[in-house]
Each structure stands twice: as C-alpha cells, then as structure tokens.
Amino acid sequence: MAIEPVRSNPIDSRPWTFYVLGALFFAFLAFLYGPMFVIYVLSFQGPEGGVTFPMVGVSLEWFRDIARKGQMANIPPAFGRSMALAALVSMLTVFMSVAGAMAFRRRFPGAGLIFYVVIASLVMPSLLVGFGIGLSFQFLGLQPSLFTSALGAQLTWTLPFGLLAMFAVINRFNRAWEEAATDLGATPFQRLRYVTLPILLPGILGVAISAFTLSYDEYARTTLTIGSHNTLPLEIYALISSATSPTLFAIGTLTTLVSLGLIVLAVTFVWQMDRQRHARRGNEVEAPGDA
Amino acid sequence: MRDEATRSKPPGMLEMERKYDVELVAVTKRYGSTVAVDCVSLRIPKASYTCLLGPSGCGKTSTLRMIAGHEGISDGDLLINDRNVTDLPPSARGTAMMFQNYALFPHLTCLDNVAFGPKMRGTAKAERHEMASQMLDLVQMADFAGRYPAQLSGGQQQRIALARALIMKPRVLLLDEPLSALDPFLRVKMREELKRLQRELAISFVHVTHAQDEAMALADLMVVMNGGRIVQAGTPRDIFERPTNAFVARFIGGHNVLPVDDGLVAVRADHCRLGPASMSQGLRGRISHIEYQGPHVRVSLAMPSGLEAAALIPDGEFHEHPVAPGEERSLVWQAEKAHGVAA
Numbered sequence: 001m002a003i004e005p006v007r008s009n010p011i012d013s014r015p016w017t018f019y020v021l022g023a024l025f026f027a028f029l030a031f032l033y034g035p036m037f038v039i040y041v042l043s044f045q046g047p048e049g050g051v052t053f054p055m056v057g058v059s060l061e062w063f064r065d066i067a068r069k070g071q072m073a074n075i076p077p078a079f080g081r082s083m084a085l086a087a088l089v090s091m092l093t094v095f096m097s098v099a100g101a102m103a104f105r106r107r108f109p110g111a112g113l114i115f116y117v118v119i120a121s122l123v124m125p126s127l128l129v130g131f132g133i134g135l136s137f138q139f140l141g142l143q144p145s146l147f148t149s150a151l152g153a154q155l156t157w158t159l160p161f162g163l164l165a166m167f168a169v170i171n172r173f174n175r176a177w178e179e180a181a182t183d184l185g186a187t188p189f190q191r192l193r194y195v196t197l198p199i200l201l202p203g204i205l206g207v208a209i210s211a212f213t214l215s216y217d218e219y220a221r222t223t224l225t226i227g228s229h230n231t232l233p234l235e236i237y238a239l240i241s242s243a244t245s246p247t248l249f250a251i252g253t254l255t256t257l258v259s260l261g262l263i264v265l266a267v268t269f270v271w272q273m274d275r276q277r278h279a280r281r282g283n284e285v286e287a288p289g290d291a
Numbered sequence: 292m293r294d295e296a297t298r299s300k301p302p303g304m305l306e307m308e309r310k311y312d313v314e315l316v317a318v319t320k321r322y323g324s325t326v327a328v329d330c331v332s333l334r335i336p337k338a339s340y341t342c343l344l345g346p347s348g349c350g351k352t353s354t355l356r357m358i359a360g361h362e363g364i365s366d367g368d369l370l371i372n373d374r375n376v377t378d379l380p381p382s383a384r385g386t387a388m389m390f391q392n393y394a395l396f397p398h399l400t401c402l403d404n405v406a407f408g409p410k411m412r413g414t415a416k417a418e419r420h421e422m423a424s425q426m427l428d429l430v431q432m433a434d435f436a437g438r439y440p441a442q443l444s445g446g447q448q449q450r451i452a453l454a455r456a457l458i459m460k461p462r463v464l465l466l467d468e469p470l471s472a473l474d475p476f477l478r479v480k481m482r483e484e485l486k487r488l489q490r491e492l493a494i495s496f497v498h499v500t501h502a503q504d505e506a507m508a509l510a511d512l513m514v515v516m517n518g519g520r521i522v523q524a525g526t527p528r529d530i531f532e533r534p535t536n537a538f539v540a541r542f543i544g545g546h547n548v549l550p551v552d553d554g555l556v557a558v559r560a561d562h563c564r565l566g567p568a569s570m571s572q573g574l575r576g577r578i579s580h581i582e583y584q585g586p587h588v589r590v591s592l593a594m595p596s597g598l599e600a601a602a603l604i605p606d607g608e609f610h611e612h613p614v615a616p617g618e619e620r621s622l623v624w625q626a627e628k629a630h631g632v633a634a
Contacts, residue, residue: 176394179361184408184459185382194407198398277397277439 040256043249051244062250072247078235079255081146085231086215088147089154093211094204097162101170102196118163121156126220129156134224149225154218158211165210169203202270209266213259309373312337312463312495313358318367320353320519327353329519330367335463335512338493340486342506345516346542352467354516355499359388359465372462387461391468393452395440401427402436405454426454429488446477453488464489466498470505482509503543507531515539531559536633547600547622548632549574556629563602565590565612565620573621576600578614590614592622 046057066072104111133153137144177199181191219233226234239248313335320328328350335341343351356362358369360381369377376384395404402423409419427433430450440448449469456464470478486509489496500506506513507527514524523530523539534540537548540557547558568575576592588609591601600622614620
C-alpha cells in the first residue's frame with residue numbers, strides 16, 4: 001500500500017515574517033521584564049553579596065534590613081504616605097471620571113472644548129506641571145504638602161486618564177437599560193444605584209486600580225509639589241543616589257508585590273462577578289423558548 | 292387645562308363604556324427641523340392587538356416611544372384610559388414597555404429582573420419575589436429564576452422581558468420589534484404566544500414591526516405608517532383587500548400596482564393570470580423569473596416600461612400550462628378584482 005508523503009499545505013504553513021515578528025516580540029518581552037527580574041533575583045542576595053551578580057548565597061538579609069533603624073528609617077512612613085495618597089487619588093479619580101463620562105454621553109454646548117482642555121494635561125510635560133503647581137503655591141504663600149499640592153499634581157495625571165478609560169467603559173453601556181429602569185418606575189437615583197453603577201462596576205474598578213497604581217509610582221509631578229515628607233518613589237530615588245546595598249532591590253520586590261497583590265485582588269473580584277453573570281450553561285433544563 | 296377637559300366625563304358615564312385604551316390626538320414629534328411623526332391621530336380599542344407597521348424611519352418607533360413616555364411629545368395629546376398623560380412620566384401612564392433586544396439587566400437574576408419594578412415601589416423582598424415567581428410561571432420560565440440573562444437563549448430572554456413588563460400590571464403593553472431578534476421558527480412560535488397572552492390578560496398590546504406577515508398574523512388593528520404619517524389603518528383583511536394607495540399595496544406585499552387608463556390599480560398577485568402575448572387586453576411583458584413556492588408558483592414579468600409585476604399561480608394550474616423565462620406573456624386579471632389606488 002502506497003503511503004502518500006505528508007505534504008504541508010502552503011496555506012497552513014506560516015510565512016517567514018511570522019518568525020521574525022515572533023522573535024521581535026520575545027525580544028521586547030525580555031527587555032520589558034528582564035531588568036525587573038534581575039532586581040527580584042538580586043534582592044535575595046546573600047549577606048556578603050553586593051548590588052551586582054554574582055549571587056553570594058541566598059538570604060532574606062536585605063528584607064530584614066528595611067525594618068532596621070538606619071538609613072532605611074524613612075521607608076515605612078513613605079510607604080504609608082504613598083498608600084494614603086494613592087487611595088485618595090483613586091477615589092477622587094473614580095468619582096470625577098464616572099460623573100464626567102456620564103455627562104459626556106450627551107452633547108452639550110462647549111463639550112468639545114471642555115474635553116480637549118481636560119485631556120490636554122496628559123500631553124503637558126509632567127515636570128513642568130509639577131513645577132507650575134509648586135511655584136503657584138509659593139506665590140500664594142501656601143506650604144506644599146501631601147494632600148494639597150501633591151494630590152492636585154497627581155490628579156492632573158490620573159483624571160484625564162480615568163476619563164478616557166470611563167469613555168471606553170460607558171461606550172459599551174446600553175442606554176436601553178436606563179430606559180427600562182425608568183419604565184419600571186425607578187427614580188433617577190434608584191436608576192443610578194440599582195442599574196447604572198452595578199453594570200458599570202467592573203469598569204469602575206479597573207479605573208480605580210489604574211488610578212491607584214499611576215499615583216503609587218508617580219515621580220515627576222510629585223517631586224516638586226510634595227513639600228518636606230516624601231512618597232515612596234521619591235524616597236527610593238533619594239536612596240539610589242546614596243545607598244549602595246541590595247536593600248533597594250528588596251524594597252523594589254516588596255512594592256511590586258503590593259501592586260501585584262492589588263491587581264490580582266481586583267481581577268479576581270471582577271472575574272468572580274463576571275463568572276456569576278455568565279456561568280456555564282451546563283445541565284440546562286429544556287428551554288420552553290427553544291423547544 | 293387640557294387635562295381638565297379630557298378628564299371630566301359626562302355624568303353617569305360608566306367605566307364599562309370606555310371604548311379606547313389609547314388615543315393619539317394630532318401627536319407630532321419634531322427633532323430640530325425634521326418631523327419624525329406628523330400629526331398622527333389614532334384610537335386603539337380596548338383590549339386589542341395593534342401593530343404599527345412600516346419601513347424603517349417611518350415614525351412607528353417614535354410613536355411607540357411617545358406612548359411609553361420615553362420620547363417627549365412636541366405637539367398634540369395622548370390619552371390612556373381616558374386620562375391625558377401627555378406630560379406624565381413613563382411609570383405614571385399605565386404602560387409598560389418591552390424593549391428591542393429586551394434590555395434585561397445583566398447583573399440581576401431572572402427573578403430579580405422581574406421583581407425590579409415592585410422593588411422600586413418599595414415592595415418587601417418576600418412579597419416581590421412571590422409576585423415575580425407568579426409572572427415567571429405565566430411565561431413558563433419558573434425553572435430559570437436563578438439564571439442570569441447571559442445564560443438564556445433569545446426566546447427565553449424575551450419571556451423574561453415580558454414577565455418584567457407584565458408585573459407592572461399595565462393597561463397597555465408596548466412592544467418594540469419584539470420578534471426581530473429571533474430565528475424564523477421561534478418567531479412564529481412566539482407570536483402565537485404573544486397573541487395568547489394578550490387575549491388571556493385582556494389588555495392592549497401595541498407592537499411595532501416592519502414585517503407585514505407578523506402584523507397580519509397578530510393585529511386586530513393594523514396601522515401602516517410612512518413618512519411620519521398613518522397611511523392606512525384597519526383590520527389586516529381590510530387593508531389586504533383594499534389598500535388605499537400604492538405605497539400600502541406595495542408594502543404589504545402580494546399586490547401588483549399597475550398603470551391603467553385612468554391612473555393606478557392594485558391587483559392581488561394571486562388574482563393575476565398569464566395569457567398569450569397576442570391578447571389585446573392585459574399588460575404584455577417578458578417572463579424574468581419563476582419561483583416555486585410550494586402551493587404556488589410565482590412568475591415575474593418585466594414590462595417594456597421597466598415595471599415589474601408578478602402572478603401567483605396555483606401549482607397545479609402552472610404545471611398544466613408551464614412557461615419559461617424569456618417568453619412573452621400578457622398579465623391579465625378580472626376587472627372587478629382591481630381597484631384604484633392613489634399614487
């Protein structure tokens with residue numbers, strides 16, 4: 001019995017460009033995550049090791065070092081300030097971008113102009129925005145601080161971002177849901193409370209997390225508006241120029257874990273919600289509508 | 292003021308004597324300078340099934356949405372149950388609406404979707420779930436109470452949407468293209484069910500559609516609209532037997548609109564036959580297309596003037612005297628089967 005040679009169909013085989021682009025993509029991934037991975041590995045450097053390879057043993061020495069009194073003393077309070085600021089920025093961003101995106105569903109006089117004015121701060125040089133705010137505070141004789149000037153500076157960054165994200169979320173919102181609620185006797189407040197917000201919730205959570213992480217690692221706008229008490233990124237930057245021990249890497253690993261934990265938490269929550277709504281259609285009872 | 296005028300009834304008038312569930316009095320809808328609905332007047336009899344039929348953009352959906360209260364009325368009055376509701380919000384009108392694509396709340400179970408209206412009124416949880424369960428029974432969806440809309444098929448979603456609207460105990464149920472999202476088989480089944488529900492509940496249904504077969508099958512009152520106006524209203528049989536103008540004759544289908552000496556006539560395609568091309572009467576044309584439709588064969592003729600007409604010939608008759616595309620024939624009909632229509 002003759003066996004036909006296996007021939008690859010030219011339509012099924014991949015063109016050479018596939019492999020070139022694939023290689024490019026992996027190079028990009030390596031560039032993106034490689035340096036971070038190096039930092040995570042080096043944060044477990046042995047007690048005798050330095051800030052570069054080779055690893056001299058493996059230890060948690062540098063994580064312990066963070067808690068010790070000494071030059072790292074400022075790290076825990078800076079972390080606390082960063083978390084508090086990020087939480088506030090996140091809440092304000094959600095509140096304003098949800099309200100703003102809902103307003104932009106209707107055309108109103110000057111809508112285009114207002115939109116561009118809001119979005120413009122995304123493209124302004126961030127250092128200059130911070131500088132301007134710092135200068136204005138000085139001019140007005142106000143003391144720059146965490147929850148005034150730094151909060152404002154960070155909002156110039158997170159608000160336009162949050163608004164654009166909410167536009168994308170609200171685009172998928174079907175207005176018939178609101179009409180149905182009205183038809184069923186809901187007041188405008190009930191409609192917002194029981195229909196609009198719950199349906200938008202996964203998107204709103206996404207905006208909250210984005211705003212939180214944007215604030216948590218913001219540097220350029222914050223540096224000139226923070227006053228006398230640093231946030232974590234500023235504190236780390238100050239340490240980089242003075243300290244030379246793997247403790248910095250340990251801090252990097254920990255802050256990454258914080259961000260990651262937050263994102264995992266949010267994604268799990270949204271996924272749970274989604275799973276509930278789209279649960280598998282297994283063991284379906286015979287549907288009268290489909291009989 | 293107009294409220295007072297319409298609310299006051301002659302002394303001694305009984306509820307029984309009320310004849311109309313919905314009355315539109317010269318209702319107009321303008322969007323800027325465009326007129327979507329132009330001075331429409333219509334009376335919808337008590338406990339009847341009304342279909343608003345027309346091509347897209349004819350104003351049928353705007354009319355429905357004005358009745359529902361989701362669209363403001365630019366001019367004119369709307370009476371529901373003898374009460375002027377022109378300026379009342381949707382929930383105060385005694386109407387409930389079933390939206391196109393149903394607009395079920397994706398974050399709520401079927402039971403909570405149906406119980407939504409009572410919840411907004413402040414009905415306690417146990418009571419509103421009891422009411423919702425009864426509604427789910429009515430639409431045969433009791434087994435699906437705990438499901439979310441995304442877990443249901445189109446036909447099932449429609450039943451939930453129906454239950455959610457009916458729990459409001461409306462006097463008038465408004466349905467916006469309720470069957471267009473369903474496959475053809477399910478569409479026929481659901482339309483039977485809609486009609487059954489309307490009869491059992493003895494309330495009025497107002498149903499917007501662009502499908503003439505749907506309107507014919509369901510309607511007690513069929514309202515054909517075009518260009519923001521009502522072009523003809525009546526029972527489906529009235530309209531099919533005597534379309535008053537060329538638009539209606541063409542839109543409801545099954546008719547030829549043909550030029551004669553003194554204007555236009557409409558003749559049902561199943562009243563037309565083919566004669567030899569040499570005949571002196573009738574309209575001569577070339578057979579352009581033959582379509583076998585089971586009980587009938589549809590023969591299309593292209594006239595020299597560019598006009599297209601069709602004869603719907605019983606299949607037995609056709610096969611006794613078959614014709615083929617390209618042949619010349621005359622389209623003939625009995626004079627009493629034709630009636631004049633406005634252009």
